[in-house]
Amino acid sequence: MHVDISNLDMLKDIIGDELKEVLNIYLESTPETLLKLEDAVASKTLATVQSQAHSLKGSSANVGANNLSMLSAELEQNAKNNHTDNMSALLIKIQTENIAVAQALKDYINTF
Amino acid sequence: MLSTSPKPTRILLIEDDPVTRLKVSKVLQHYGYELIEAKNGKEGFSQFIEHKPTLVLVDAMMPEMNGYEVIKAIRNYELDHSIPILMFTSLEDTESIELAFESGATDFITKPLNGELLAHRLKYALRTSEMEAKLRSSQSQLLFAQKLAKLGYWEWDALKDEVTGSESVFNLFGIPKQQGINLDLFLSNVLPKDFPIIQQAINEANHGQSHLQISFRALQHNGNLTHIECLGEVSFDRANKVSKITGSAQDISRLHKAETLIQYQTQHDSLTELPNRSSFSTTVNDYLTHHGSGRLSAIIIFDIDRFKQINENLGQEQGDALLISLGQRLNRITREGDFAARLGSDEFAVLIRNAEHLDELNLLLNRFSQDLNAPFMIDNQELFISYSMGVSVYPDDADGLETLLNNANIARTSAKSRGGNQFIFYSPSLNDNAQDMLALENDLRKALLNNEIEVFYQPQVDAQTLKPIGCEALVRWRHQERGIISPGIFIPIAESTGMIIEIGQYVLETAVKDTQNWHETGFSNLRIGINLSSRQFSQSNLIELVQHVISNTELPPKFIDLEITESLAMSNAETNINILNGLKAIGVSLSIDDFGTGYSSLAYLHSFPIDTIKIDRSFVMNLESSEGKAIAKTILAMADSLKLEVVAEGIEIEEQQQFLQSQNCDILQGFKYGQPMPKNEFTDWLTKNT
Numbered sequence: 001m002h003v004d005i006s007n008l009d010m011l012k013d014i015i016g017d018e019l020k021e022v023l024n025i026y027l028e029s030t031p032e033t034l035l036k037l038e039d040a041v042a043s044k045t046l047a048t049v050q051s052q053a054h055s056l057k058g059s060s061a062n063v064g065a066n067n068l069s070m071l072s073a074e075l076e077q078n079a080k081n082n083h084t085d086n087m088s089a090l091l092i093k094i095q096t097e098n099i100a101v102a103q104a105l106k107d108y109i110n111t112f
Numbered sequence: 113m114l115s116t117s118p119k120p121t122r123i124l125l126i127e128d129d130p131v132t133r134l135k136v137s138k139v140l141q142h143y144g145y146e147l148i149e150a151k152n153g154k155e156g157f158s159q160f161i162e163h164k165p166t167l168v169l170v171d172a173m174m175p176e177m178n179g180y181e182v183i184k185a186i187r188n189y190e191l192d193h194s195i196p197i198l199m200f201t202s203l204e205d206t207e208s209i210e211l212a213f214e215s216g217a218t219d220f221i222t223k224p225l226n227g228e229l230l231a232h233r234l235k236y237a238l239r240t241s242e243m244e245a246k247l248r249s250s251q252s253q254l255l256f257a258q259k260l261a262k263l264g265y266w267e268w269d270a271l272k273d274e275v276t277g278s279e280s281v282f283n284l285f286g287i288p289k290q291q292g293i294n295l296d297l298f299l300s301n302v303l304p305k306d307f308p309i310i311q312q313a314i315n316e317a318n319h320g321q322s323h324l325q326i327s328f329r330a331l332q333h334n335g336n337l338t339h340i341e342c343l344g345e346v347s348f349d350r351a352n353k354v355s356k357i358t359g360s361a362q363d364i365s366r367l368h369k370a371e372t373l374i375q376y377q378t379q380h381d382s383l384t385e386l387p388n389r390s391s392f393s394t395t396v397n398d399y400l401t402h403h404g405s406g407r408l409s410a411i412i413i414f415d416i417d418r419f420k421q422i423n424e425n426l427g428q429e430q431g432d433a434l435l436i437s438l439g440q441r442l443n444r445i446t447r448e449g450d451f452a453a454r455l456g457s458d459e460f461a462v463l464i465r466n467a468e469h470l471d472e473l474n475l476l477l478n479r480f481s482q483d484l485n486a487p488f489m490i491d492n493q494e495l496f497i498s499y500s501m502g503v504s505v506y507p508d509d510a511d512g513l514e515t516l517l518n519n520a521n522i523a524r525t526s527a528k529s530r531g532g533n534q535f536i537f538y539s540p541s542l543n544d545n546a547q548d549m550l551a552l553e554n555d556l557r558k559a560l561l562n563n564e565i566e567v568f569y570q571p572q573v574d575a576q577t578l579k580p581i582g583c584e585a586l587v588r589w590r591h592q593e594r595g596i597i598s599p600g601i602f603i604p605i606a607e608s609t610g611m612i613i614e615i616g617q618y619v620l621e622t623a624v625k626d627t628q629n630w631h632e633t634g635f636s637n638l639r640i641g642i643n644l645s646s647r648q649f650s651q652s653n654l655i656e657l658v659q660h661v662i663s664n665t666e667l668p669p670k671f672i673d674l675e676i677t678e679s680l681a682m683s684n685a686e687t688n689i690n691i692l693n694g695l696k697a698i699g700v701s702l703s704i705d706d707f708g709t710g711y712s713s714l715a716y717l718h719s720f721p722i723d724t725i726k727i728d729r730s731f732v733m734n735l736e737s738s739e740g741k742a743i744a745k746t747i748l749a750m751a752d753s754l755k756l757e758v759v760a761e762g763i764e765i766e767e768q769q770q771f772l773q774s775q776n777c778d779i780l781q782g783f784k785y786g787q788p789m790p791k792n793e794f795t796d797w798l799t800k801n802t
Contacts (some may be wrong), residue, residue, distance in 0.1 A: 059131035061224035
């Protein structure tokens with residue numbers, strides 16, 4: 001499962017329809033984060049990889065995208081420890097996962 | 113479900129990730145909190161200063177000042193560590209949790225954030241901090257009291273009109289300790305004769321006086337009189353109204369009994385309890401023979417203008433109340449070591465010991481007469497009274513008691529004959545000087561209103577390219593009749609009267625506005641140096657004021673360079689480092705001015721968060737000698753190793769410039785590039801030299 005729907009439901013219980021705004025902000029801001037991440041991985045700018053992966057880790061966890069959050073955490077750790085070997089592979093996993101996450105979130109928004 | 117306060121609890125949320133920020137803020141708003149958001153550390157700290165939140169939530173990793181730095185900045189700024197700060201950390205990251213506590217966080221919340229849990233954690237943090245605040249307040253009351261030699265404490269809540277305090281205080285005032293005692297009830301055993309003293313103090317508090325020290329008598333149930341001394345600290349709300357007064361009370365009856373009644377009566381005036389004429393003579397005589405030889409001192413003798421008439425209008429009893437209040441005020445407004453006495457009916461005298469020089473004496477006298485001129489509250493009415501004052505100066509006017517008193521009296525008579533409401537020196541030459549100072553002081557009060565205070569700008573150039581790099585803002589007073597008045601003359605007056613604060617604020621605002629203007633017209637790298645006076649620097653809300661200026665301008669704060677003198681920085685290094693850290697955290701640059709004139713070492717200065725040192729002009733003037741060159745070289749080399757930028761002031765000739773260039777000085781300032789000039793001239797200079 002790409003997005004933990006029960007997590008979103010719990011949040012929806014508290015803030016109601018405004019959850020839509022939160023999800024939309026995620027959908028709007030994530031592509032930019034991923035672009036920055038891609039640039040940074042390509043140019044091996046590890047500090048940027050670390051900080052962008054860090055924010056992706058946080059924002060994805062906040063919308064219940066636990067897989068994506070874990071992948072981001074792994075990338076963040078790799079960058080922190082200078083492990084550059086499978087960074088590109090990890091990035092591709094993240095990008096693919098995010099496509100699924102985005103679709104799941106859009107589907108969820110449509111149930112509002 | 114939140115705290116009982118009617119206002120919503122205000123939370124500052126500092127978080128760079130927009131998703132987390134929006135989610136947290138939505139959740140918390142639903143639980144009834146008011147949210148202020150900041151998207152990085154620097155913005156967070158600014159918002160903290162501006163909005164005074166009740167609790168802070170801060171993320172650890174952020175651009176532009178990370179979470180730990182924000183917490184440190186906040187802790188530095190508030191000093192009493194009272195605001196709960198919760199940090200978001202990852203559960204697995206024990207290192208960041210440790211760092212959070214080290215930098216001063218109250219607690220941490222692990223991510224990912226669960227909405228309901230978050231609200232609960234917040235509620236607990238707020239409740240704990242409320243309890244701590246209560247504890248702190250009662251502890252500080254206790255400490256305050258203990259510090260003052262185990263006195264009882266009391267507190268008057270002005271809004272609820274309720275007095276609370278320790279058992280001993282209620283005993284002292286002869287009132288049973290219970291809830292809901294209002295001020296009138298609390299004071300109901302105070303001798304009616306002494307009541308005006310208290311009214312006077314409250315009136316002064318209403319006019320902004322933050323400390324009070326009064327003594328009065330209360331009638332006990334057994335018929336005895338107790339002498340009570342009260343010290344108090346006044347708190348004000350945001351509208352500057354008195355919100356509460358906290359203080360101590362002490363039974364000082366023993367002090368009065370320690371002297372035999374007879375002794376006391378022979379040395380004190382029974383109405384005001386000030387020392388009497390014979391006591392004053394003895395004290396002055398003692399002082400002149402034993403301590404005062406050669407030191408500049410003065411005797412003031414004064415009386416109330418038209419006292420007879422005032423007394424008739426008020427009635428005997430209120431007239432006496434006025435004299436008692438005046439006596440109390442004299443004790444308060446004279447410096448420690450000065451000596452005030454009542455010589456006769458409405459005639460008083462003050463011995464001023466040890467003034468540094470005549471100008472200081474003049475400032476002291478001005479201050480004294482202004483404090484004396486503040487209105488009295490008599491019978492619920494503001495009463496303005498004026499005085500005729502005569503001053504004789506030792507050793508200039510006389511060297512013995514008799515002659516000094518005589519001369520002061522002659523001067524007093526002459527003040528009276530000129531219509532009163534003034535002080536006059538016995539010596540005519542001193543009068544001219546004093547008149548001049550007084551006139552200037554009065555004019556200075558109107559100078560800001562009349563737009564006579566101007567900001568001039570002295571160019572600064574890059575030492576290598578000699579192109580404009582910035583300027584220093586310098587204050588000028590263009591007096592309507594006398595023309596430009598030297599800062600050397602009017603700054604001390606402004607300092608002593610407190611007007612320096614308004615003037616300083618005006619200079620800060622104007623200089624920032626003008627610099628923003630230059631930035632808009634294309635000189636977008638121009639920096640502006642602005643001096644902070646010691647009075648400004650010791651204002652408790654300095655950081656807030658600077659933040660306010662920054663919030664109201666487009667000019668990035670890094671171009672604003674606040675300069676404090678070396679001696680000011682060193683005067684109270686510990687506290688000052690905190691203030692400087694706070695200023696640094698809101699983004700301005702900091703310079704040490706007049707470097708080399710104090711006694712600090714560069715290495716010590718390194719613990720200050722400063723960017724620049726300004727070498728004093730005296731070093732530049734000394735560059736002709738080889739010794740002078742050696743000193744300058746050392747300073748520049750050390751500054752270089754400490755990565756401090758160096759501005760050299762007072763450059764006048766080519767040789768100085770060449771030497772400083774060869775030693776990698778960064779910025780030059782002096783007549784060689786331009787004198788301080790008005791805004792428009794400086795704009796021309798910029799255009800011409802760019």
